[in-house]
Amino acid sequence: MPAGRPDHVLVIDDEAQIRRALTTILETRGYVVAAAEDGASAIAALTESTPDLIVLDLTLPDMDGIELCERLRSWLTVPILVLSVRADEADKISALETGADDYLTKPFSAGELVARIRALLRRTAPGSSVIPVFEADGLVVDLAAHRVTRDGAEVSLTPIEFGILSVLVQNADRLVTWSQLSDAVWGPECLVEVRTIRVHVSNLRKKIEPYPQVPRYVLTEPGVGLRFNAS
Amino acid sequence: MNPFVTRAQKIRDLVRRHGYVVAFLAAAASTAAFIPFRPYLGREQWGWLYLLVLGFIAGTAGVGPAVLSAILAFLCWNFFFIPPYHTFHVAESADVVHLTVFLVVAVAVGLQTGRLRDREAAALREEHHTAALNRLSGSLVSETSVDGLADAAAEELEHVVGAASAVLWVPDAEGGRLAPLPASESTEPEERRAQAVADLWRRVTEREKREVPLEELLAEEGACPADDEGDLRRRCLLLPLVSAGRAEGVLEVHMHGQLDASERSFLDSLAHLLAAFLESRRLNELAVHAAAAHEAERLRSALVSSVSHELKTPLASIAAAVTDLLDPDVPRDPEAVGDKLRDVVEDLNRLDSAIADLLDVSRLEAQAWQPKPDDFEVGEVVGWVVARLPRQARERVRFSVPENLPMLRLDFTQIARALHHVVHNALEYSDGPVTIGASIGASFSLWVADEGPGIADAEKPLVFDKFYRGASGRASRSSTGLGLSIAREIILANAGTIEIRDVHPHGTKIVLTLPLQGGEP
Incomplete structure (x- = not known):
């Protein structure tokens, strides 16, 4: 992680407990975390500032997670990590087809989450991103x-x-x-x-x-x- | 059936059915044959020869034709052989005595022989009918399918009453429409026939609801519309098949002619037998349904008890551990906290896998998990499963996968899930290495072998049952007992088979056999 500016992560999940857990996990590892509970507030947050990575749960109260993913991809290039549950394998695949970069199946450990996020950010980090x-x-x-x-x-x-x-x-x-x-x-x-x-x-x-x-x-x-x- | 016997039987049948015609023909033919020899015998001797012919007719055609031929013989003898020829006038008075005695004796012989023949024929027919009914009741016991029985009944009817065809109509599973059997007899039942059968069925079932006595139900009988051939002698009968309980079906019989009383009673007995068979089959099906419902209920309650156990136990231990950690009054060192938390993680994994198992079961039971074939190599699915095992488990896994196996076309996720359960089971029920292997011939085999204690022969059929836990693994706590049953369901859904083999000197090998190409979704 570059020493200057910490990476910003936007967590979009309708479950307050998941939002809180993810916020804690990421903040203790030096990320700046913003959270949104539905699609509308996520879009509102994204118009104000662009994060370095988005964590998106596919089940949202106000819109289809796959649809949101597609909309975000139309004007954002930041990596999107999709959270899915085991039963929605089809949803997961369509999210990846519409522009999500990776997925994580719930339940996951803090270690898995952080490893995924780091791998996604490594690619987008400017300059010395390539492992020689x-x-x-x-x-x-x-x-x-x-x-x-x-x-x-x-x-x-x-x-x-x-x-x-x-x-x-x-x-x-x-x-x-x-x-x-x-x-x-x-x-x-x-x-x-x-x-x-x-x-x-x-x-x-x-x-x-x-x-x-x-x-x-x-x-x-x-x-x-x-x-x-x-x- | 010997063709000669059938031909002899046919001739006898012909004589029986057309006795009067045969009597005429016999009288004419014998007279024509006798006339050239008229000079060689005395006029009174011809009477004896006519008696011979009469005996033959009486013996084969019965009483009526016998009496007819007695009279004909009397007339022919008089007309052709008693002088003056070609008149009924009798010249000598001795001939009058001859003729009178001949007539009396001939009629008496005809009556007596014909009656004997009739009685013998009736006894023989009775015997035939009894034998046919016996054969049929034998097939009632040995036949389990209605089709087989319908065939057997049609064959007996053809034999015994010379029916052209016989079709059994039975209601379908919902008890609604009647379908014809044997199916080959009439794949596309003629609309009018089906309509006639349906009409009779409706009349019988309506009367049955009004609790009409059995005899009246049986008296309901229909005639079907004339056959296409327009042959007037062909007759068709529709008989309701009624058991003590209710109407079971309809028997449609096509015949070449009228039935006599004994044939009719044979037909009725046969209808009774068929009704009894259909009734016992229906009751049997009811019993099977009840047993299946009972089994489903047992599984459901086992599922509920397994769910509550498999979900509540880790939950309880997590709750206990976490609330203990939250207690501010207890001093503890970070290492002890770490140990406790690692236990919590283990319980969480157990919860997760129990939920995953239940999810698999519910998706499979609802048939909401249709295979989606994809191209892949065996090794890819094996690698995917092994990469998801915990590190210690991964170190116990060996491979025996040949090189250059062809590409498969199956549902990757489902095969991976089935393999996961089998591998997990092998790791759990043994301590040594576990080998995952594959081979491809006409079909594709994926196998998992362990070096554990093995599975006793008596236990083998049970291990794929839901909630069955092997004898050596009863103490194991991290299992719903669903794994192998899920694996089997998945493999069956992919048109494959799963079987257990012993490994020498000890151990178990579970073999999944699948087609190389799964069906398209």
Whole structure:
């Protein structure tokens, strides 16, 4: 987190207890937190000042959470973290399709929440946001040098595979949707089928995973995309 | 059935049904055959030959035709063989005696033989009918389906009364519309026939409501509209099938001719049998429904008691721990506070997984969780499940997944959830390593093997029951006993199977078998 200005977070949730808990968790970790209990007051708060991140619960008393997410996305670029409950998998997926950046299933621990928020803010932080080298359990990804090694041995990746891996590593622990991946690797004007991306991901796994048949780094998020598991 | 026997039976049948015609033909044919030999025999001997013909007719066609042929023989003998020929005039007085005695004896023989034949035929028919009814009551016991019974009844009717076809109409599950059986007989029931059957059914059920005596109900009988062939001799009968309790259905029989009394009584007995079968089947279904309702009630109450236990216990311990921590009078060091809070977190996880289980159960029971197939590789779903296990559990997991498995098309989330329950179960009921494996052939198998004590054969069918907890795991506290039943329901919803196998030397392997391509939603 940059030393100068603390990050601002807007929490939109209709449950007072959740708002209070999130406020406490985030404030004790140095964030500045504002809270809104419904869609209307969230929009009012957003017209006054723009936060660095929005935490949005999908069930709101006055409007549909997915609709709100879509409206916010039309004029805001800040990351949106969606809170969902287990039963609304379909809602979660449509929120991610309409512009949310990641999701967290209730109930969650303080640790999970903070890790998600940090991962989302890292991407948007200006300047030194890119991790130059990722290292875990014998896998080393040096983005600047375009070099990947597994247990010391160099791994040769195709440009597309390296592109996918670098997007995933830069967004470590964050959800990367299929369309985000397609935009980042092939370019926004290119419409690449998920099936095609899957083939490249499958090849990438064979090269970098310790046991490629059961991935532990490049995990699949059903119906949505991928998540690079760095922890 | 021997075709020769049926042909012989058909000829006998023909003679029986058309006895008078046969009597005429026999008299004419025998006379024509005798005339060329007229010079070789004395005129009085021809009487004996005519007696032979008469015996044959009496033996096969019965009393009436026998008497007719006695008279015909008398006339023919007189006309063709007693001089003067070709007149009924008798020249010699001795011939008058011959003729008179012949007539008396012939009629007497005809009457006697014909009566014997009739009695024998009746006895034989009775025997046939009894045998047919016996066979049918045998199939009442062995047949469980109405279709099978309808087939058996149609076959007997064809045999015994020579019915062209027989169709059994039974009310559907709601007791409303009547549907014809055997279904192959009339896939698209002719509108008029269906209407006639429905009319009879309505009359019978209305009378039944007014508590009309059984005999009167049985007397209700309909005729169906003429067959398309326009064959006037074809007759159709609609018989109500009435048991002691109520109307059970309608029997539609198409015949080639009239029924005699004994055939009619056979038909009635058969109708009684069918009604008895339909009644017992209906009562049986009622009993099965009652048992199912009882089972549903038992599960519901088990669910309520499990819910209250699985939700209240962690809640109670959280409440106790937190209120204790809030008590300002007790001095405590931060380590003890930390320990207490970690217990609270454990209880919270237990609450969360109990709620998740209940959510799964309710979604599956309401059939509100339809599979949504997606493309993925086996390993992706395994990785997803393992990544969500607690660290200590994750370290116990091994893999045995072959390389280059083809892509699957199934519901990722549901398969993951089923696998989660099976893996969780294996981790809970054993201490050693747990292996997750996969193989793909004609179908896709995903298996989880542990090295625990194994599951006794007697227990195997029970482990997929709701709320069943294995013998070795009764003490375990963090389980609703729903996991494996949820896994099974999910796998069944995805057109798969789940089974338990033993692992040598000890342990359990649970195998989920699924199609490579799930159905589209």
